Amino acid sequence: MKKSMICCLASVLVWSGAAWAGEYPADPLDSPMWDYRANEILGDAEVVFDDAVQVIVPQLAENQHVFPVTVDASALPDVKRIVIFADLNPIPVAIDYRPINARAFVATRIKLDQRTPVRAAVQTGDGRWHVSGVWVDAAGGGCSAPPVSRVKGDWAQHLGEMRGAAWPDHDDTRIRVSFRHPMDTGLVENISAYNIDTLSVTAADGTKLAEMSVFGAVAEDPVFTMIVKDAGEAPIAVSARDTAGLEFDGSVSRRAGVDLLAQAR
Amino acid sequence: MTISRRALLAAAASLPVAVAGHGLAATALAQQFATGYHPRAESIADGIWMVRGADEAIAMTNGGAIANSAFIATDEGTILFDPGPSREYALALTALAEEVTGKPVTRVYVSHLHPDHALGAAGFAPELLHALPETRRELVDEGEGFADGMYRILADWMKGTALVLPNGDVKPGDVTYGGRKLRLLALQGHSGGDLALLDHATGTLIAGDLVFNNRAPATPHADIAAWQKSLTELAAVPHNILLPGHGPLDTGGLNTGGLDTGGLDTGGQDAIAQTADWLGWLDGALHDAVAQGLDMAEAGNIAIPGRFAGVKLARYELQRSVSHFYPALEAELLPRL
Structure with a gap:
């Protein structure tokens, strides 16, 4: 309880820019934190609840430390941002994704600190937020238990190790990239917050494809799936930076994905 | 941590109005209390x-009573195979066993x-409780966590249920108890220690969660x-x-192993085959999902x-299995950058 309150204060400081217009549409999920989170995260832009935003999650949170969330908003035109957040998490926002030259699609895994709405807020070029989400039941403590690698003690040996590949996906390229990183929330005794905080994806010719702000609510050893508008065979660069300033760089290519597909039955 | 979470639940249970204030599902919880x-x-x-x-997931509506149990009547008393999810359920089984067998557990x-x-x-x-040594070890490590999880889902159904460890003294082989000859099989794969039991006289194989x-x-x-491997042995x-x-x-299916079975191989093979079939499909399907570049939520939605x-519960268990296996499969299959 004490930890949650401290974290709420922290998140107010981070997201203090917007003034609350005071009028958001009634929440179909009837969340006790809807108005508060809407003000904090979406500010005074227009907000609509919109089923065109698909939030794809499993029917249960088998593991509250690693809860998969896929957002597909490709039915909406001119998507500028996709924010994944959980109302009742002490760190509500998991990622803030900007699909610059990419499809309005992103998947990752988040921590859940208790039963909570899990939502995607998708901002289109006209400034409007399109929001969708579901209640997810979860055991407590997803944000306040130490990561597995902290318990095992091997996090530093593997820090920043990247894996990934790219696959042809219709006319675009699907990329998946994982990082070994503890993604410490700062809510565990004697372990300060330490997480990857930015991610960028760049084509071989230097074109920026996508950018993401990443928060401590993303699960340990984070994995990101994106679909970028680059159908070429050249490697696509992925780089990330964490809150200690360490940088992790790698590149994914379609060759690796095609090799993997060849192994599938 | 353990105590505080249970205490919190107890407090919530005594204040259904406060719980109901947090949404529709919470209201339903308050109304479906243990009967x-x-x-x-x-x-x-x-x-x-x-x-x-019940062939369901653990839920408030079934009190966690989702696993099968068995009574075996012997001259010395009733053997109970698997005491179920909670103290209250175990007490109900005890009364039922005595009613149908005429002998206490x-x-x-x-x-x-x-x-x-x-x-x-x-x-x-505690002296009545027996399990494989590995099962006792695993319960030492994880039993308290399980109890927390069950209290969270089942609240009042779990009242009085503390972790009681069985003796880890079961060894594989034939034993005779109360005139009844039983074979105890020490297997693994569903967990680190999976006990199955064969009653020789009737050819009843009690397989636990291996099947x-x-x-x-x-x-x-x-x-x-x-x-x-354990399914092949069973x-x-x-x-x-x-x-x-x-x-x-399961009464269906023939044992086609060509063994000298003493006339006992008339059935009980279909469920073994189905379990093996599911596990084989699951393993291949999850490998393929990683190879195709699917994320976890997508992998949980592949065609069955x-x-x-x-x-029953095919989609539910597939999605649980994705959670259990997917990160390790990605670490194994996705190339290092």
Whole structure:
């Protein structure tokens, strides 16, 4: 309880820019934190609840430390941002994704600190937020238990190790990239917050494809799936930076994905 | 931590109005409070009864009573195979066993560590409880966590249920108890220690959670290769009927192993084959999902083959299995950058 309150204060400081217009549409999920989170995260832009935003999650949170969330908003035109957040998490926002030259699609895994709405807020070029989400039941403590690698003690040996590949996906390229990183929330005794905080994806010719702000609510050893508008065979660069300033760089290519597909039955 | 969470639940339970204030589902929880267990015993062989669990996920509506249990009548008393999810359920089983067999429960086998089978140990004196050594070790590590999880989901159904550890003294081989000859099989794969039991006189094979029947296998501690090996061993054990850990009694299918079975190989093979089929499909499908670049949520939504159409909780257990296996498969299959 004490930890949650401290974290709420922290998140107010981070997201203090917007003034609350005071009028958001009634929440179909009837969340006790809807108005508060809407003000904090979406500010005074227009907000609509919109089923065109698909939030794809499993029917249960088998593991509250690693809860998969896929957002597909490709039915909406001119998507500028996709924010994944959980109302009742002490760190509500998991990622803030900007699909610059990419499809309005992103998947990752988040921590859940208790039963909570899990939502995607998708901002289109006209400034409007399109929001969708579901209640997810979860055991407590997803944000306040130490990561597995902290318990095992091997996090530093593997820090920043990247894996990934790219696959042809219709006319675009699907990329998946994982990082070994503890993604410490700062809510565990004697372990300060330490997480990857930015991610960028760049084509071989230097074109920026996508950018993401990443928060401590993303699960340990984070994995990101994106679909970028680059159908070429050249490697696509992925780089990330964490809150200690360490940088992790790698590149994914379609060759690796095609090799993997060849192994599938 | 443990105590505070349970204390919190107890407080919530005594204040249903406060709980209901947080949304529709919470209101439903408050209204579906425990009404008591009513297990029923069904005779499946001479001196053996099964008690069927609900073919569902652990939920407020079933009190966690989702696993099958069995009574075996002997001259010395009743053997109970798997005491269920809670103390209250174990007490209901005790009364039921005495009613149908005429003898009190004098020995309890706990097949493996999972809470729907093991936490009912709280209803018995510790000296009656027996399990494989590995099961006891796993319960030492994980039992308290399971109890927390069960209290969260089941609240009042779990009242009085503390973790009681069985003796880890079961060794594989034939034993005679109260005039009844039993074979104890020490296997693994569903968990680190999976106990199965064969009653020689009737050819009844009580398989614990190594075998699921028309209910999708659960994999939170599974080692699929070891599990498949154990299923091969079970298939080779001459038997007539098989009581799975979940799902209906299996009387179908022939033992085609060509073994000298003493006339006992008339049935009880279908559920073994179905469990092996599901695990083989699951393993391949999850590998393929990683190879195709799917994320976890997408992998949980892949098509389930039509031959599993009659398998209950198939989607639910697939999605649980994605959670259990996917990160390790990605670490194995995705190339280093």
